Amino acid sequence: MHTVASGVRDDVVTMFCKRIAAIHKRGRDHLEALREAHRAESERLLGVFGEVLTAAREAGAGTGAGTAVPDGVGAAAVPGARVDERQAAEHAGRLVLKTLEQAGGVEALTAAHEAVSAHHGNNYFPLLDQHYRSHRSALFTLVEAVELEATSADRSVLDAVEFLTALRGAKAALVPEQFVVQRPGPDGKPVAVTLSIDVDAFTSLQWRKTVRDPARPGMLVRRHLEVCVFTYLAAELRSGDIAVAGSDSYANLHDQLMSWEECRPLVPAFCAQAGIPAEASALTRHYRDELAAVAAAVDAGYPGNTDLLLEGGSPVLRRRKGAERRPSAQQLEAAIHDRLPQRALLDILTRTAYLLRWHRHFGPASGSDPKIRGDVMGRYVLTAFAHGTLLGPTQVDAHMRGQVSVHELSLAGNKHTTASKIDAASVDVIDHFNRLDVASVWGDGKSAAADGTQIDTCEDNLLAETSIRYGGYGGIAYPARVQHLHRAVLPLHPVRGVGGGLHHRKAAEERLGDPARHHPRRHPRPVPAGLRPRRPLGFDLLPRIRNWHDLVFFRPTETVRYSHIDTLFGEAAVDWKLIETHWSDLLRTASPSGRTSCRR
Structure with a gap:
């Protein structure tokens, strides 16, 4: 019965997520259909605009409005200048009005412009309401059939869902951001409870423009608000930020970690060992100051950096040309080969x-x-x-x-x-190599690099699975190197999500001591990969960044500007408030106590 009940809850959440995804697909298709229908009208309006520009140009050329006025001399000092400008303006106005009248008139063109510009951008959110109405009752029923719980310190989406369920029977087009409801108290008597929603806490800018009514501050468009909240709820369920009690696929995975009450006494010692502040506000201030210092140093050193070039806001590394080899280098190579x-x-x-x-x-x-x-x-x-x-x-x-x-x-x-057995033999070779003098020539053993290789295995091998990255079935072997020389081939194991970064860390600890800098090939998850030296993981994880031309660099603050590298940054700044909100979740995941509990 427990297995069946868990499966039913999984099916309910899956149906909810699939229905929300279908609504968004219909909204995108609807927007594309509108664009296609208005394409001819858009081309006609562009043609009218081109005729208006042609008329203005002809009017200016025919009346001599292009006569130059000497620098330092006002238009009033040149008798013919003001007359030419007035004649040009009158002539241009007559030609523009004639052109607009021939195109259907100002009123008709204004209406056509409003119809086309309403769906000119990529924001299809206002169109979702039409496809949501028939599913509204089913979606509310699905949400009320399960017990939702937040898996992190951020409860903004969960509070928004509670806000919506209280408004399920509402019929008004606009609803306030805050209202009072009567609920039974501990003694059975009704108690007034204030419910509110903060759309700025979890929605994007496009959604905020959609759900708010500019003419009615403090009021929200109910239909758009419901679609917005359900959209973010589906995203949170898929990402695991919101869990379903008694479910299997959507269970709270954070329950496998130690609770925050168990981790709290261990935080000061762990943060001291990692070299980071123990308070959330102090941590964000520390990161903000460090990011500002690094950005300022890069900006100051950009003129002298001959390898880096910014083209259209994208960083480009110049290819270095190899220099001619000196005779001494050739003699050294000959001696080494000898x-x-x-x-x-x-x-x-x-x-x-x-x-x-x-x-x-x-x-x-x-x-x-x-x-x-x-x-x-x-x-x-x-x-x-x-x-x-x-x-x-x-x-x-x-x-x-x-x-x-x-x-x-x-x-x-x-x-x-x-x-x-293969692992034990590899350790013997590495240990004996570390005793050689040549091992110290390559570095101090504080840097390690790794790259994965797919190995074909039989399908009934318990260590093999399908790899999205390699596009095949098999196991992934991770050779760990220190300073590109020390090498230990790890046993085959499947790679899940972290891109080998954490597997690489564990292998380096077991075979190569405790390197302070780890360089996996790449890292698809920004949160673990962004933990730098003395950060919560206690080491410097420095992966190769793939597709860095598509990445957005966030500013330390929204007001800071730079002389040379300003085009590298977007307009947005780091959301330091978000880091403070999830500080306890980060500690539960990154601290040794949390990882030990997770393994247990």
Whole structure:
């Protein structure tokens, strides 16, 4: 019964979200149909406007209105100047009125302009009301059939839903932003409760223009308000910011974290360790000052930056031209090749296995000695070569000319190796490499980089799944590097949402110590990727930004302007109030206590 009830609640929410999506699709199609219907009228109005400009130009050219007046001399000092301007204006006015009259008259053109300009932009929100009316009762019923709960500190959408449900029986076109209702109190007597809605807290600028009546301050257009609130409710349900009690797909995932009451005593110590203020207001002030300082430094250094160029507000990195190699560099390269001759990969694997004995981790699951005839180390080296180079046992067998069979390589790979055994062998190689002097030449080990590679696996593998990024079925292996040299191939695991950033962090901690800077290939989620050094995650996550020409850089404040890089920023500033509102949610997610609770 519990499973069936959870499934029914999931179906109710899914139906609600799909119906809202269908309403928006019809609104967009309606707007496109109106544009297509008004296209001919728009072209006619543009033609009339062109004729008006032609008439004004002819009037100015025919009366000599273009006569120049010397600088420093007023029009009154030139007797013919004022007469020419008046004649030009009168002649232009007569030609313009004649043109407008021939096009149908001022009244008809005004009405046509209002009809066309009403749907000139991309705002289709005013058209949604027509497609919403037939679904209004069903949508209210779906919302009232489930118990909604906020999963974060922001309850603005949930309060708006409560506001709407109280107005379900309203018939007026306009409703106030605040009104009083009677509800039963603790003793059973009615109590006056004030309900209000703050549309600025969760709506966009286009929605605010749609739901407000400019002629009636404090009043909202009821139909548009209902569509607006239901739209944001569907978005919050899909994103998980609002959950449904007793549901499965739309359950409150934050319940798996520690509660804020449990996390609150741990906040001061955690923030001190991460190097960030423990109060929300102090945190936003700290971030705002740091963003302003960085932007000011970039603006001051832009004239001397020969690599960066702003073209139309988009950053462009110039391609550097390679300089001629100096004779000393060529001599150094020759000396390196002389001391480090070219080695075959199979020779390198054999030598490392002989010196480090990394193959000792391999063997049957029973733990007994492997029943391999002949050279055990050679068999495991060839197995690692076959699978590590992705050649496979068949290709290696073809090149070994009968020295080893496909069955022998497949048996060692499938029966004698596991993800944990390969991981242990990799750790041996990395640990011994870190002891070499050459490892310190590349850096101090505080930077790590990673990139994912899809590996084809069988469909019944528990570690494999469909990857949207790679467009195929298999597992993702993440090799973690420190300073592009230290390398540890991780076991296959599916990638979900975070783009490998958090997987990369965990791998680096286990194999490479605790690097302070992490460089995953890319990060599709802006919130985790934007956590910088000494931030809630305690490390500097610096991914490669993809499609950065399409990104909008927010200003520290709306009033700040820059001399050289101002076109890089949009008009909007960072919503610091939003960060303060969700500060407790960020701490519950990012703190070690929250992550431990989530794993538990």
